[in-house]
Amino acid sequence: MEQFSLSMRTIARYIFLLFSMVVVCWLFMPQRVFFQGLLLGIFVSMCNGFILYVKTVQAGEMALNPGRRMRSLGMLPRFLLAGFAVYVSFKMPHIFSFYGVVAGLPTVPVLTLLVTIYYHISTKKK
Amino acid sequence: MDFAIALGLIFGLAAVGAGIGNGLVVSRTIEGVARQPEARGGLMGLMFLGLGLVEAVPIIAVAIGFMLMGRLG
Numbered sequence: 221m222e223q224f225s226l227s228m229r230t231i232a233r234y235i236f237l238l239f240s241m242v243v244v245c246w247l248f249m250p251q252r253v254f255f256q257g258l259l260l261g262i263f264v265s266m267c268n269g270f271i272l273y274v275k276t277v278q279a280g281e282m283a284l285n286p287g288r289r290m291r292s293l294g295m296l297p298r299f300l301l302a303g304f305a306v307y308v309s310f311k312m313p314h315i316f317s318f319y320g321v322v323a324g325l326p327t328v329p330v331l332t333l334l335v336t337i338y339y340h341i342s343t344k345k346k
Numbered sequence: 347m348d349f350a351i352a353l354g355l356i357f358g359l360a361a362v363g364a365g366i367g368n369g370l371v372v373s374r375t376i377e378g379v380a381r382q383p384e385a386r387g388g389l390m391g392l393m394f395l396g397l398g399l400v401e402a403v404p405i406i407a408v409a410i411g412f413m414l415m416g417r418l419g
Contacts, residue, residue: 223387228394272397279372280390283379293368295401299361302405310412318416322409329398336395 224280227335228273234331235266257309257317261324264305268298269328349418353411360407367400 239262246255275294282290302325309321375393379386 224390224394225387227391268401269398272394276390276394276397279376279393280379280386283376284383284386286380293372293397295361295365295368298401299404299408303408306409306412310416318409318413322406325405325409326402329395329402332395332398336391 224276227339231269231328231332231335234335235262235269235328238262238327238331239266253313253315254317254320256315257320258324259320260305260309260316261321262327263324264301264321265325265327267301271298272328349415353415356407356411356414357404360404364401364404368397371396371400 239259242255242258242262246252246259249255271294275290275292278290279293282288305321305325306318309316309318371393375389375396378389
């Protein structure tokens with residue numbers, strides 16, 4: 221469990237670092253609409269990641285205590301959040317770039333994959 | 347009309363695929379934790395990764411559906 225919390229903390233740190241880098245790019249680069257879309261996509265991805273984290277912890281507790289029951293995996297709120305972000309970018313293309321939102325939505329899974337690969341490579345070397 | 351049915355099929359089939367994938371990932375994780383409770387941390391990390399990657403596909407399908415709606419609809 222500690223390993224899971226540690227890796228989640230690492231992923232959260234990298235996501236906040238990426239978010240701050242995008243904010244800096246938004247400030248200093250001329251493609252403001254794209255970066256606004258990217259910020260929206262990353263924010264929604266962070267929300268989705270948090271819901272997924274809570275549900276994963278609940279599933280782990282349920283596996284240890286079979287008496288407890290889990291109602292859902294939270295798939296519907298995550299899909300609705302992502303769909304809402306895409307819909308907003310579709311309806312307001314002058315504020316949020318569609319491609320930016322689509323690029324920002326899979327941020328958490330891609331970062332998780334990269335961190336996991338890096339962790340496995342670094343532990344194999346030792 | 348046909349276009350709306352095609353969009354519904356895109357969203358629905360993507361959600362069905364993600365649902366099946368999520369179910370498989372969670373069932374295997376719970377099985378693993380029940381067999382070996384000390385490996386809970388690693389298994390939950392893998393479950394988080396698997397669920398995130400499985401759900402990236404329908405999210406992209408939703409985006410492609412909206413894109414098609416904008417271009418063709």
